[in-house]
Amino acid sequence: MRNIIITGGNDGLGKAIAELLSKKDNVIIISKKYDNAMRISKEIPNAECYTCDITKPDEVNDTIKTIIEKQGDIDILINNAGVWLAGDLTENTYEQISNCIDVNTKGPIYMTKAILPNMYEQGKGLIVNVCSQASFDSDDFSTVYNASKWAMRGFNRSIQKNVSKKGIKVTGFYPGFMQTNIFEKAGNDYDTSTGLEVEKVAKAIEFIINCDEDVIIPEFGIKDIENY
Ligand SMILES: NC(=O)c1ccc[n+]([C@@H]2O[C@H](COP(=O)([O-])OP(=O)(O)OC[C@H]3O[C@@H](n4cnc5c(N)ncnc54)[C@H](OP(=O)(O)O)[C@@H]3O)[C@@H](O)[C@H]2O)c1
Known part of the structure; x- marks a missing residue:
């Protein structure tokens, strides 16, 4: 059994x-x-659950230390946690802007930084960074969100080159519009009925983590045909 950490699980x-x-x-x-x-x-009774705000470096480091002590070496990290932010930039508060960049960009970077020493020791590991089609697009209604996700594409590309030399694989995962509560939590009442069902997207993650050890998937995009 592999140890797999999922943020925002x-x-x-x-x-x-x-x-x-x-x-x-x-x-x-x-x-x-x-x-x-x-x-x-x-x-999900057979999952282990920990509380941690991924925007807080000390909490991230303490949580990862505790997890490794209790569960052993980490095989896979899935950086999934994220928040949505829409609206004209002039209407976004500084708090909203900071939180969006902190959760979507700095959070996965902090998590990766905390996990890498354990993966270096093992000489292997896989990190999947859940980004977005917004990592490629330039929408007019979600400037800060797009910036937070574009930044992650740059992070993926750079760190892939760095850690692959040490046997560690990084996949940038780029889903399109999905049927989740992320928009409602940010105060946006969107109709998500044409979005991807999360169970279908999860199958793509399952495929990525079950690839042969010497196979890297640098980028994986997934979209619903209605939202292509
Ligand atoms: N939904 C879409 O259309 C869509 C499209 C492309 C990409 N994505 C990306 O997919 C990922 C998953 O999003 P989702 O749609 O499944 O949203 P979701 O249902 O709201 O899940 C996001 C998760 O992140 C957690 N989270 C937020 N801030 C956190 C923090 N500071 N520390 C730890 N966890 C935190 C949330 O916790 P709470 O439950 O406490 O809020 C939640 O568990 C995100 O990275 C998102 O940007 C979503």
């Missing part, structure tokens, strides 16, 4: 990935809020 895509992968692997869910961690530990 209490909802949406992260939860679907956790449900699917926990059938065969030891899934470790990172949830921002304690209540959600408690709830998800009942809903």
Whole structure:
């Protein structure tokens, strides 16, 4: 059984990935809020759940240290947690802008920095960074979100070159519009009915993590045919 950490595994895509992968692997869910961690530990009883705000470097480092002590070496990290932010830039508050960049960009970088020493020791490991089709597009309604996800594409490309020399694989994962609550949490009442179902997207993650050890998938995009 592999140890797989999934950030934001209490909802949406992260939860679907956790449900699917926990059938065969030891899934470790990172949830921002304690209540959600408690709830998800009942809903996915064979997953381990930890509370950690990925925007806080000390919390990230302490949580990863505890996980490695309790669960052993980490085989796979899935940086999935994210937040949505839309609206004209002049209407976005500094707090919203910071949170969007902190969760979507700095969070996965902090998580990767915390995990890499353990993967270096093993000489192997896989990191999947859930980005977005917004990592490629230039929408007029989500400037800061797009910036946060474009930054991750640059991070992926650069770190892939760096860590592949040490046996570690990094996949940039780029889903399109999905049927989740991410927009509602940000105060946007979008109709998500034409979005990808998260269970279908989770299958793509399952494919990536089950590739042969010497095969790297640098980039993986997935979209619903109605939103191509
Ligand atoms: N939905 C889409 O159309 C879409 C499209 C492309 C890419 N994506 C990306 O896919 C990923 C998953 O999003 P989703 O749609 O499944 O959204 P979701 O259902 O809202 O899930 C996001 C998860 O991230 C967690 N999170 C937020 N801030 C956090 C923090 N500071 N520390 C730890 N966890 C935190 C959330 O916790 P709470 O439950 O406490 O909020 C939640 O568990 C994100 O990276 C998103 O940007 C989404």
